[in-house]
Amino acid sequence: MKFGLFYVLECYDGKYEKAYNEMLEQIQYAEELGFESVWLAEHHFTAYGSMPSPQVAAAAIAQVTKTMDIGMAVCNLNFDNPVRIAEDFAMVDNLSNGRLKFGAGRGYQPVEFKGLGLEMKDTREVFWESVDIIKGLWYNDTFSYDGKHYQLENVSLTPKPVQERIPFYLAAISPATFDIAVEKGMTEFMCTPTLMDMNELKKYISETRSRMIKQGINPSIHMNLQMNIADTQEQAIKNVEKEMARYFDTVLNQVPGARGEKAAESYERFAEVAQEMSGPVDVKSLNEAGIALLEDPDTAIEKLEDIEKYGITSMSNWFRMGDMEHRKVMKTMKNFARDVMPYFKPTGKKTITQ
Template identity: 45%
Template sequence: MRFGLFYVLECPDHDFRRAYREMLAQIGYAERLGFDEVWLAEHHGSDYGSMPSPQVAAAAVAERTSRMRIGIAVSNLTFDWPVRVAEDYAMVDVLSGGRLDFGAGRGYQPGEFRNMGVGDRQDVSRAVFTEALEIIRGLWSKPVGERFSYHGEHFHIDAVDCRPAPVQKPTPPIYVASISPQTFELAQRDNLLITPTLMTLPELNRLVVGFKRDLITGGRDPLSLDFPMNWQIHLAETEGQALADVAGPLSWYYRNVLDLVPHGPRVPRTYERYAELVAASEEAGGLTLEGLRESGVVYAGDPAGLIAEIENLYQETGLQHLICWMRFGGLAHEKVLRSMELFAEHVMPRFRDRPPVVPRALRAEAAAIS
């Protein structure tokens, strides 16, 4: 099983120098602790995230690490010209010696679309995303000097070359992000980044098992794709200490995210799920730490409890790749470091050598057929 860290880099106090410094220190420490990778998220124009250019952060990470893979979770392809995105991340792959994992998404916060001058794109974001990803894949797949052209509804390029070319061939690993059930439909041949942040863990589990069942039905090996799960996790020596640590940061985080997702009288097409979540939260009187824990959106507790949760995910969904979102809501640096230490000491050794498995329900179905 592989383990990583994830950063949106929320910065409630607007001390960005401190936030970047802490993130880079945590990543360097994570490599020494044995974490396999780090994932960096792109966001614009709000306190929710302070990393508008993950490619810049990734280059800094590449210089401070030697072994960890550097994932992007994600590059929002609706915000930029895809040729430039391909060039920037090819450069990251070169600078890191071939350690890039490229995650792509279509964005979901209306304020970000307006901030980046593409407010009219959100209604057609699926189509824009699909075309942009095909262009990036095409540019990376061509040998240097061989030109690439593409003509779609939203992008037209003629005889373009990508310099530099990525180190990894035919391309760096590509991941598609899903934080809503509808986005699962976008992932047909790429790895799938999943998170229970805006859906319950049981719901996410059902979607993953169903997607893997569809792969089998289509004649594909469900183990041929990677399904890393990004999960908000905080560990402390006791459950009580963990809950005390995260109460403020989680409250801050979810107040912000529910304000930023699509909701209200004008919801862009294909984003209705977000408005439903906001309405359900308001009807329930707001999100609570107890509710987030009960729904599996967040794990805050001691290492023994997390081990039991991961064991269940391993059996039920075939979890083989866990990304730990440990620095959320401006959680104090020393608390994040301690959570990382407890995870590396107690959790990693229990799962590091587990072989890949098909979800329990699919194993049972296969046994019944045979």
Template identity: 45%
Template sequence: MRSEAVRFGIFTTLEDAGLAHDAGYEEFLDQAVLAEELGYDSVWLAEHHGSAYGTIPRPSIFATAVAMRTSRIRIGTLVTILPFCNPVRTAEDWAMVDVLSGGRVDLGVGRGYQPSEFALMGADPTFSREVFSEGLEVLLGLWRNESFSFTGKHFTLRDAQVFPRPIQSGGPPVWVGALSPEGFAVVAKHGLNLAMQPTMMPMPVLKDAAVEAARTLIDHGRRPESIDFPLQMMVHIAPTKAKAREIAHEPINWFFDRVLTKVPGAQGPAAASYEFYKQVADQMSGAVSLASLEEAGIVMVCDPDQAIETLTQLQTDIGTKQFSAWMRFGGLADEHVRNSMKLFAAEVMPHIPTDSPTPAAFTNSEIEPFTTSV
């Protein structure tokens, strides 16, 4: 029987790996329909600009297309980049998608990290943290109040309203992509939760970040059992691990050959407040192989049994309640994506424990971290 406590989704950046854009969009829309038919709970989209790394520059537009093709599955972002758009516009856009989808929106937000995108959008990454913080306050204020006023360094509003109003009371659930204590404090301040992804972060480091974030939220009054960190991870499932690796290794190489050039510090100095990414760039500056990514826990390329083992361990370590599988990556053929989606739905999802107890490390500061270095 399908687990009711753990929710599963699919994720995409819609990379341009040689497939015509209209065909690529249509292909993923069909995969979203399949996900709904197979019992997945959500579809997650990532915003990117100006490169083959991702072709969803306006996630609200593509989310609307997904909403028109589906009837049940939730539609979210991991993430929408707040500093690239006026937060009033972001609030309006996603309120409209919430209405058009019948209240099925989950909005993940972040401050962005790719220097080339900031340059393209005419934004200064040096100020991204404060622009993000103000933008988030405006977004939530507009959704949580009939009328909202705000005075900040970057945004000022007086008795502002958004129309249409979101269907979901107080607006769609908002998840924050954050890696630092400063980001965790923002999440705690607004009573939100953290969205996490180990795309360029070894799994032990991500688990440490989850524990630190959870402790921060608890210190701010959050009930431990209410903490929910949606986790997104690159996944390919096949009947055997060897077959999964055979199918996935070239698309994964395609992806990481590109993403590692996008990290702050990879092609010049990293802007202030992006020091973590510089550490990642330094650590992953050499050749990246599927074996090294598997060793770091960054990808899940395996058979169903190993996937069950990995996900069950994530429940134990960081209380995973939502897991989003990034199955369409690096030009992987539609046939292989669909096979992986079907196998994951049939042989993994039903066997994940329904109970995700609060990890002991969240409430016991004496428990040793998963790693001591980045």
């Protein structure tokens, strides 16, 4: 299993320049520590995330790193024209010398759709047309398309991606999306324990993987997980109690149905989770449910080995959550790289200079 970083880049104080610079410093340090990827999330209009154009962040990251893959987790395909998305990320693939990993989702926060002047109906239809178009433009010299929402005639990208085939991950966090991944013949998908706890998520991953293998597909599965590593579980929980409470208070106020309105069709599960998690955030319970990994190194290794058994091929470690202080992010990155990551390297345990 390979390890990377993940960012929504919450920014509650509005000091975006500082947040971006700290992120770039963390990513450069992560590459030195041996992390193999970084994954970025697109969000709009709230402190929950400050990367409305993750392709811009990806282009910047490409210039300050040499080896790390640069992943999207995710690009929201309902928010822009798919031709522009294909163009932008073809540029990123060129600027990074072929290090792009593309993850796609359909978005879920009502405030984002409203701010962009969009409705939350037909998002699945638009999403899958966008998937077809982006892949068609990347993998063909010219591409035409006649869909319900988009029509193209003999379009050719300039530039073309460097990679012959850019890895294309489907964000799957609900049971319905896992089923769709199989139906659509996807070969890569990404998941995170949010709408399901870890045990339920592992069940769906296992079932989905088995169904894909029966179709002749050995899927690449990426997981994203909030994480903190310390000398003891108690210290790891203490390290992030404030930040995780802040994060969940923020995100649960943004999901469909959170403000009393009726959730749009196909988003009902988000509203159910918001209701289930109403009230004070219990970080210890979230850790016990596997929604986060807040542990000492030995226990973290044990839990990650169990996750790996389900076919997880890569993981993005969500160290910077709830607008966590820069120094704390750097410390837990170092702890993980020194005490956990070497056990998942074929060369065995390594020592990182203090």
